[in-house]
Amino acid sequence: MEVGAAREGKSAWDIAKFYEEKFWQDYDALHCTRPTIVSRATAHIGEMIALVKTLEEKGYTYRTSDGIYYDTSKFDRYDALVGHARITGLQG
Numbered sequence: 001m002e003v004g005a006a007r008e009g010k011s012a013w014d015i016a017k018f019y020e021e022k023f024w025q026d027y028d029a030l031h032c033t034r035p036t037i038v039s040r041a042t043a044h045i046g047e048m049i050a051l052v053k054t055l056e057e058k059g060y061t062y063r064t065s066d067g068i069y070y071d072t073s074k075f076d077r078y079d080a081l082v083g084h085a086r087i088t089g090l091q092g
Contacts (some may be wrong), residue, residue, distance in 0.1 A: 005012045027034065041048070052068055055061050062071050072078045 001012045001015060005015045008015065024034075052061070055070060056068065060071055060074050061068050
């Protein structure tokens with residue numbers, strides 16, 4: 001987001017607003033009913049950080065050079081959440 005904003009000489013908020021407006025235009029064009037509550041991720045950063053910390057403490061994450069990820073191999077029924085059977089041999 002920051003790279004794109006810098007490239008266009010705008011703020012990250014400007015870029016986000018542009019794409020949100022495009023999203024709603026497409027949403028309306030599909031004749032979808034708009035939700036009564038729109039929850040933006042940026043309004044819940046604290047909760048997301050707390051969740052990641054809890055998952056880390058419980059051993060459900062792994063770190064890489066670019067972030068912290070949920071380790072799906074630690075959840076035997078992950079396939080039920082994603083809606084398809086787990087492929088044997090794939091983890092993480």
